[in-house]
Each structure stands twice: as C-alpha cells, then as structure tokens.
Amino acid sequence: MSRQFPSHAQVVIIGGGVVGCSVAYHLTKLGWKDVVLLERKVLTSGTTWAAAGLVGQLWASSVLTKLAKYGTELYSRLEAETGQPTGFVRSGSLRVARTEARKSEYDRASGMARAFGVEIEQIGFEEARKLFPPMKTDDIVAVYYQPNDGHTSPVDTTRAMAEGARLGGASIFEEVKVTGITLKNNAVYAVNTDQGKITCEYVVNCGGMWAREIGEMIGVSVPLHAAEHMHITTSAMEGVYPGMPVLRDMDGYIYFKQEGEGLLMGGFEPMAKPWGMEGIPESFEFTELAEDWDQFEIFMTNAIQRCPAMEEAGILHFTVVPESFTPDNKYMLGEAPGVRNFFVAAGMNSVGIASAAGAGKAISEWIVAGHPTEDLWEVDIRRFHDWQANGRYLQDRVKESVGLLYADHWPYNQPKTARLARCSPVHFQLAARGACFGVVSGWERANWFAPEGVEPRYEYSWGRQNWFEYSAAEHMAVRTRVGVYDLTSMAKFRCQGRDAKAVLQRICANDIDVPIGKVVYTQLLNQRGGIEADLTITPLAEEDYFIVTTGAMEVRDFDWISRHIPEESQVFFTNMTSAYAMLGLMGPKARDLLSTLTDADLSNDAFPFATAQQIDFAYARILALRMSYVGELGWELYIPTEFAPGAFEALMTDGKQFGLRLVGLHAVDSLRLEKGYRHWGSDITPDDTPFEAGLSFAVKLDKGDFIGRAALIRQRASGLTRKLVMFTLEDPEPLLYHDEPIYRNGELISSVTHGAYAHLLGCAMGMGYLVHAERISDEWILSGRYEIDVEGTRIPAKAHLKAPYDPLGERVRM
Numbered sequence: 001m002s003r004q005f006p007s008h009a010q011v012v013i014i015g016g017g018v019v020g021c022s023v024a025y026h027l028t029k030l031g032w033k034d035v036v037l038l039e040r041k042v043l044t045s046g047t048t049w050a051a052a053g054l055v056g057q058l059w060a061s062s063v064l065t066k067l068a069k070y071g072t073e074l075y076s077r078l079e080a081e082t083g084q085p086t087g088f089v090r091s092g093s094l095r096v097a098r099t100e101a102r103k104s105e106y107d108r109a110s111g112m113a114r115a116f117g118v119e120i121e122q123i124g125f126e127e128a129r130k131l132f133p134p135m136k137t138d139d140i141v142a143v144y145y146q147p148n149d150g151h152t153s154p155v156d157t158t159r160a161m162a163e164g165a166r167l168g169g170a171s172i173f174e175e176v177k178v179t180g181i182t183l184k185n186n187a188v189y190a191v192n193t194d195q196g197k198i199t200c201e202y203v204v205n206c207g208g209m210w211a212r213e214i215g216e217m218i219g220v221s222v223p224l225h226a227a228e229h230m231h232i233t234t235s236a237m238e239g240v241y242p243g244m245p246v247l248r249d250m251d252g253y254i255y256f257k258q259e260g261e262g263l264l265m266g267g268f269e270p271m272a273k274p275w276g277m278e279g280i281p282e283s284f285e286f287t288e289l290a291e292d293w294d295q296f297e298i299f300m301t302n303a304i305q306r307c308p309a310m311e312e313a314g315i316l317h318f319t320v321v322p323e324s325f326t327p328d329n330k331y332m333l334g335e336a337p338g339v340r341n342f343f344v345a346a347g348m349n350s351v352g353i354a355s356a357a358g359a360g361k362a363i364s365e366w367i368v369a370g371h372p373t374e375d376l377w378e379v380d381i382r383r384f385h386d387w388q389a390n391g392r393y394l395q396d397r398v399k400e401s402v403g404l405l406y407a408d409h410w411p412y413n414q415p416k417t418a419r420l421a422r423c424s425p426v427h428f429q430l431a432a433r434g435a436c437f438g439v440v441s442g443w444e445r446a447n448w449f450a451p452e453g454v455e456p457r458y459e460y461s462w463g464r465q466n467w468f469e470y471s472a473a474e475h476m477a478v479r480t481r482v483g484v485y486d487l488t489s490m491a492k493f494r495c496q497g498r499d500a501k502a503v504l505q506r507i508c509a510n511d512i513d514v515p516i517g518k519v520v521y522t523q524l525l526n527q528r529g530g531i532e533a534d535l536t537i538t539p540l541a542e543e544d545y546f547i548v549t550t551g552a553m554e555v556r557d558f559d560w561i562s563r564h565i566p567e568e569s570q571v572f573f574t575n576m577t578s579a580y581a582m583l584g585l586m587g588p589k590a591r592d593l594l595s596t597l598t599d600a601d602l603s604n605d606a607f608p609f610a611t612a613q614q615i616d617f618a619y620a621r622i623l624a625l626r627m628s629y630v631g632e633l634g635w636e637l638y639i640p641t642e643f644a645p646g647a648f649e650a651l652m653t654d655g656k657q658f659g660l661r662l663v664g665l666h667a668v669d670s671l672r673l674e675k676g677y678r679h680w681g682s683d684i685t686p687d688d689t690p691f692e693a694g695l696s697f698a699v700k701l702d703k704g705d706f707i708g709r710a711a712l713i714r715q716r717a718s719g720l721t722r723k724l725v726m727f728t729l730e731d732p733e734p735l736l737y738h739d740e741p742i743y744r745n746g747e748l749i750s751s752v753t754h755g756a757y758a759h760l761l762g763c764a765m766g767m768g769y770l771v772h773a774e775r776i777s778d779e780w781i782l783s784g785r786y787e788i789d790v791e792g793t794r795i796p797a798k799a800h801l802k803a804p805y806d807p808l809g810e811r812v813r814m
C-alpha cells in the first residue's frame with residue numbers, strides 16, 4: 001500500500017484489522033497525519049475477514065450502546081466519502097424474547113436506548129414474520145424491531161476506513177511485523193519491526209488476539225484470550241429476501257442474517273472453546289480452524305427451533321475462526337497503566353465490526369485530547385489488573401465470557417468460572433457462615449448471607465431476587481444495631497517521602513494539610529474539574545499518607561497518582577492492598593462492641609468522626625478509621641492480613657451480645673445510596689465536577705493551586721447547568737438498577753446513574769444528573785414533576801436535594 005518505510009512517525013498503529021484501520025481513519029480525521037499502520041500479513045487477515053458483519057446498536061449498557069450506535073452512522077456514509085463500497089445495509093434487526101425475564105430485560109434496554117436516540121419498538125408476531133419469513137413465533141413472548149440496525153461487509157468496511165485514513169495522510173504497511181517496542185523513561189520511544197525501527201511518540205496496540213503478546217513486549221498486561229467462534233451459511237431458503245432484517249434469538253444463543261438466498265447463522269455458546277493455548281502460529285493468515293459439529297450442535301438445535309427450514313437446508317460453509325475475548329466480555333480501550341503513550345484497543349469479544357467505529361473514534365480523541373472525551377470507564381483497560389493476563393485464569397474465564405453477550409444480563413449476575421482468584425483472609429470463615437460471594441476485580445466478596453438452612457446461591461430475576469429479604473435484614477441491622485462487612489478488597493496505598501504532602505496537595509481537591517490522624521475525604525480532579533478518583537487520605541505521620549479507594553479502582557487510581565508524581569520529587573508510592581484486611585464495623589452499637597475488644601478510648605472526644613488511630617484490637621494492632629460509607633457510627637478496621645482471621649473470630653464472639661450481624665455488599669450499596677453517598681464510576685465520573693455532584697463540601701478552593709481548581713473557579717463564576725439529584729420512587733414495588741430514563745414534566749431529561757432499594761425508606765432509590773441549560777437551581781429541580789421509566793411504565797418519583805435518610809449527617813457523629 002504505502003512504499004517508503006519511515007524511520008519516524010507520530011503514531012504507530014499495530015494491526016490492520018477493523019480496529020487498527022478505524023483508529024488510523026479517526027486520527028487523520030482529527031488532523032493527525034503522521035500516522036503509520038503496520039500489519040504483519042495483509043489487512044483483515046486476522047479475525048476481521050471472518051465476521052458475519054452484524055452491526056447492532058443496542059447493548060447492555062449506555063456506554064457500549066453509544067459507541068456502537070456511531071458504527072451504523074459511519075458505515076452508512078463511508079462509501080460516499082472514500083469511494084470504497086462498505087457493503088453496509090440498513091436492514092434493521094429483530095430480537096425475540098423467549099421468556100418473560102428476557103422481555104423485562106429488553107423493556108428496560110428499550111428505555112435506555114431511547115435516552116440515546118436508538119430506535120426500538122415492540123412489534124406483533126405477524127409483522128415480525130413478514131419481516132423475517134423463515135421465523136417461527138409460537139414459542140416466544142415478544143419481538144422487538146430496531147429499524148436502524150444493519151450489517152456490513154467486514155473486509156470492505158475495513159478497506160474503506162483504510163482508504164479514508166490513506167486519503168487523510170496515513171501510511172499503511174502490510175507484511176511488516178512488529179517484533180519489539182522500546183521505551184524511554186517509561187514512555188513509548190520506538191517500534192522495532194522485521195523491516196527496521198520506527199521512532200514514535202505513540203503506539204496503539206490493535207493486535208486483536210495478538211494484543212496480549214504485543215503488550216508483553218513491554219510488560220503491559222492485556223488480558224484477553226482467543227476462543228473458537230463460528231457460523232454457517234445455508235443454501236437457498238424460502239422467504240429469504242435481500243435486505244431482510246437480522247434476527248437475534250439470544251435465549252437460543254443464535255443470530256441469523258440474510259446471506260445470498262440463504263441464511264448465515266452463528267452464535268455465542270454458554271461453554272466456549274478457548275484456542276491458542278500454545279500461542280498463535282506464525283503462519284496464521286485468513287486461517288480457518290477445524291469444523292466442530294459437537295460444539296455447533298447447541299446452535300443448530302436452537303436454529304431449527306426458531307427457523308424450522310434450517311433442518312432441511314444445505315450447509316454451504318462452516319466457518320470457525322478464533323476471536324479474542326476478555327474476562328468480562330467488554331473490550332479494552334485506553335492508555336496502559338504504567339507506560340506513557342502506549343494505547344490499547346483490543347479484545348473485541350465478537351462485536352469488533354459493530355464497535356470498531358466508536359472504539360476507533362474514542363481512542364483517537366483520547367490520544368489527541370490527552371484524555372477520554374466521554375466516560376469510557378466500562379471499557380477502560382485500567383479496570384483490569386496485571387494478574388488477569390494469567391493464562392490459566394483467561395482460559396478458564398473465556399469459556400464463559402464468550403456466551404455473556406447473549407446471556408440474560410441479570411442484575412447482580414456473577415461469573416461461574418475462574419473463581420477463588422483473590423480471597424480475603426476471612427473468606428472461608430464468611431463462607432462457613434452462609435456468605436454468597438460475588439466478584440469484583442477477581443476479589444471474592446460476600447454480597448449477602450444466607451440464613452441457616454438456605455443455600456447461598458443467586459436466583460436471578462429482574463424483580464426481587466432470592467436474597468432481597470436477607471439483604472434487607474442486614475441493612476436494618478446496620479441502621480438499628482451493628483453489622484460487620486468485609487471490604488478487604490478496598491485498595492490501600494501508602495504515599496511517603498519528603499514531598500508527599502506537596503504532591504498530594506496538588507492532586508487533591510480537598511485540603512490534605514491536616515493534623516496527623518485526620519481522615520480527609522477528597523476527589524482527585526482532571527484539568528476540566530472532572531472527578532478522576534474519590535478516596536480518603538490520612539496522614540499517619542509527617543509526610544506519610546495512607547490512601548484508601550475502592551477495589552475496582554486499584555489500578556486506575558494507583559496509575560493516576562503515580563503519573564502525577566513529578567520525577568524530581570522525593571515520593572515513595574506503594575500499593576499496600578495485600579497488607580491489610582478491612583472490616584467495616586457499623587451501626588449505633590459499633591462503639592459498645594468495639595470497646596470490648598480494645599482498650600482505646602472510643603468516645604467522641606478521644607476518637608472523633610473522620611479521624612484514625614492505631615489501636616489494639618483482639619490480639620492485633622490495627623489501624624482504625626472512624627469513617628462510614630453507610631451513614632452510621634462506625635469504624636473501618638485495617639487489620640494486618642495475618643491477624644485478620646483471629647481478630648474476626650474475636651469480633652464474632654463478642655458481637656453476639658450486641659446482635660452483631662454479618663452484612664454483605666449488596667446491603668452496603670443500599671445503605672450508601674439511602675444516605676446519598678456517591679460511587680465513582682456510576683454517580684461520579686471524569687465528566688462530572690464535584691460542584692455538579694453535590695460534593696463542594698470536599699473542595700477547598702482557597703488552599704492554593706491544585707489540578708482542576710481553575711476549571712472549578714470558572715464553573716462557579718458561570719453557574720451550574722447540571723446537578724446530581726436523588727430520587728425515590730413513590731410506588732414501593734418497582735426496582736431501579738441503572739440507566740432507567742428520568743422524565744421531568746413528561747419530557748425525557750436524563751437517566752439513572754445507579755439504583756438500589758432503600759430498605760429503611762421502603763422504596764427504590766436512584767441518582768441522576770438533571771440538566772437545565774439556563775443555570776440549574778434548587779427551585780427549578782423541586783418544581784418539576786418526575787417519573788422514572790421501569791420496563792416501559794413511568795413511575796412517579798420524588799426529587800431530593802439532600803439524602804432522604806439523615807440529611808444532616810448526625811448519625812456518623814453519634
């Protein structure tokens with residue numbers, strides 16, 4: 001394609017699949033022309049060529065949906081722009097629900113979709129059969145139609161983006177293999193290839209299933225693994241016509257697409273086959289794997305059930321090609337933690353054609369702007385930890401993650417494979433007491449406790465799940481007596497050294513120049529004033545800070561802080577997560593109970609709220625922080641790991657007299673929401689400022705300069721146009737999870753960031769940002785009539801400016 005092999009480029013993209021070409025295209029669209037794309041064989045010869053080409057807009061979350069929606073927009077206009085046909089057909093698509101539960105999922109998703117301008121409507125069976133004549137409908141509950149979905153030719157679409165990139169100034173080299181990457185001062189410096197070296201400022205790893213080994217060249221963890229992925233094409237079938245909509249039958253794990261006069265049928269099986277355990281052969285190029293009819297049987301059985309003519313149809317071709325999958329079935333975007341200017345866009349989980357446009361645009365904007373231009377946390381590579389590139393873990397997990405795309409997207413769904421990766425030291429003690437565990441960042445965490453005689457096992461549904469009442473009792477125990485939860489998964493860092501205070505003062509919005517032992521709740525902001533992290537910082541000694549953040553943010557927050565430690569400063573920043581267990585002892589009787597296990601004076605005078613002390617606790621010496629994420633009197637007990645099992649037993653023994661109850665993290669979530677505490681990643685993100693999020697109490701503009709201060713000052717002067725508001729549903733029955741549309745005076749205005757059941761209040765609660773272009777005021781917020789859409793029904797809701805439970809925050813200071 002391009003001839004002159006360069007010795008320097010601003011950006012080198014590794015991989016000429018649909019993702020690499022999309023990144024090249026979008027970088028040039030943003031005006032970056034010194035872009036080089038390297039492909040070890042020829043364009044599309046990895047996985048891209050084999051795709052069925054479905055381009056669906058609606059996925060399980062708002063972020064994925066927004067990115068996929070752009071795909072249909074771009075692919076429909078690329079030909080006019082580049083002269084290269086894409087094969088895009090806006091055929092529309094149908095999705096059927098075989099069960100009431102799946103219908104609930106689609107009804108909820110439809111509400112979310114509308115909030116992002118994705119059209120979807122439920123249609124009748126007759127209309128559905130007209131649109132897709134081979135389909136049988138007598139065993140389904142509902143059908144939905146999305147007129148703007150489509151399908152495209154993966155090879156032609158990739159070529160069109162490559163052509164667009166070339167027209168925009170990019171150079172594309174085929175038959176060039178990247179063999180290594182050179183770093184200087186932890187930043188990208190050069191890419192080594194079998195044709196020579198290219199020095200560069202940025203590298204984008206778009207290596208598909210090779211992305212893990214490309215990351216390994218510089219010690220960057222890219223947790224993905226290949227699995228066999230397959231579809232068949234059939235001979236001519238009655239009723240099939242050009243432009244027929246795509247059909248998804250997720251309960252049967254399958255999809256259909258018109259292919260010539262027949263159908264293309266493939267799917268996402270619940271137990272997949274990992275591939276490439278011994279590495280990917282050097283010769284891999286448009287490679288097909290051996291047919292496996294046993295593996296395909298589950299698809300065939302379901303396909304015949306949905307389209308009976310499949311039974312008699314001839315099979316023209318059986319395609320089996322490996323595709324890369326990630327542990328959570330979501331792709332990976334972003335700058336790798338620990339290495340500057342090394343970006344990753346990979347692990348597409350078989351939605352790479354549909355998502356490449358959005359992913360390529362998002363990562364290009366991130367590179368050019370220096371930060372993501374919209375919230376991408378759900379697909380951010382920093383959600384993964386180093387250890388998750390462990391081969392055995394990936395092989396075990398990928399068997400399950402392939403099927404997650406079409407599986408029921410139950411609220412609180414937990415993985416079944418690759419469990420017991422990271423366990424708290426009291427894990428088996430909790431298990432013996434009925435804990436039902438969920439997983440976050442590999443951590444097994446007790447989400448709820450089954451009473452004696454009840455099996456600790458999830459029974460999923462969109463309504464009240466089997467643990468609802470147990471979790472409600474845990475919730476109430478914390479409100480009325482005392483409860484203990486294990487949050488060992490919290491990430492703990494130590495920031496020490498001569499310049500620790502100065503460095504932290506510059507990245508924290510709150511003032512951390514406080515007396516030793518004072519706990520500071522603070523946000524870390526970006527230059528736009530958006531919230532990058534939400535954590536507590538406690539000076540344990542001069543220039544020695546203990547930092548605690550949530551487990552899911554361990555990699556992200558560690559990376560953010562590390563990147564903001566100037567090279568010349570003397571600071572030692574250490575991840576101490578494994579050093580401590582953390583038990584949260586919370587509730588009005590927490591002081592009485594804790595007093596039985598320590599000689600420390602726990603009175604308000606001696607140990608006030610938001611302070612920390614080293615105390616003796618059972619046989620251990622621990623760090624106790626008087627803080628609360630649940631809105632009650634309580635202490636977070638940071639216990640050296642090896643002391644935790646013994647200390648926990650002592651606590652359980654002494655706790656009996658106070659009615660101590662083990663509490664799971666579902667209850668912690670409902671407690672915190674009821675109290676109006678925010679959660680990073682849903683209620684607060686890099687796109688929200690502390691003022692908008694109602695966290696101005698944690699901002700000290702007058703403490704001196706800090707990152708984001710100038711933006712906050714500007715925002716204060718211009719006034720707010722959006723604000724995070726709490727909502728309670730007036731009907732006690734419906735449940736809120738996330739992304740439910742919020743209506744104000746009958747008009748769709750926003751959606752729920754996160755919802756849960758407020759057990760004390762007796763209704764579901766959620767938060768959401770309200771926007772009012774001409775400055776938002778409390779009067780404007782309170783004067784609205786609100787409804788929240790739950791499964792297609794609008795439920796009246798009440799807006800709250802302050803937490804409806806303990807609005808003055810008196811209980812934590814009891």
Ligand SMILES: Cc1cc2nc3c(=O)[nH]c(=O)nc-3n(C[C@H](O)[C@H](O)[C@H](O)COP(=O)(O)OP(=O)(O)OC[C@H]3O[C@@H](n4cnc5c(N)ncnc54)[C@H](O)[C@@H]3O)c2cc1C
Nearest residue numbers: 015017019040046047048052053054178208351352353354
């Ligand atoms: C059977 C099947 C059906 C599918 N159907 C759909 C569908 O309907 N819709 C959908 O959206 N998605 C579908 N997909 C998924 C889609 O094909 C992938 O998600 C997508 O193609 C991934 O693109 P990529 O650019 O990440 O990877 P690839 O296309 O694999 O590109 C990566 C490239 O990197 C190159 N490379 C690797 N190492 C190096 C190196 N060291 N130096 C230089 N180059 C290197 C490789 O040669 C390769 O060409 C399907 C996949 C399969 C297998």
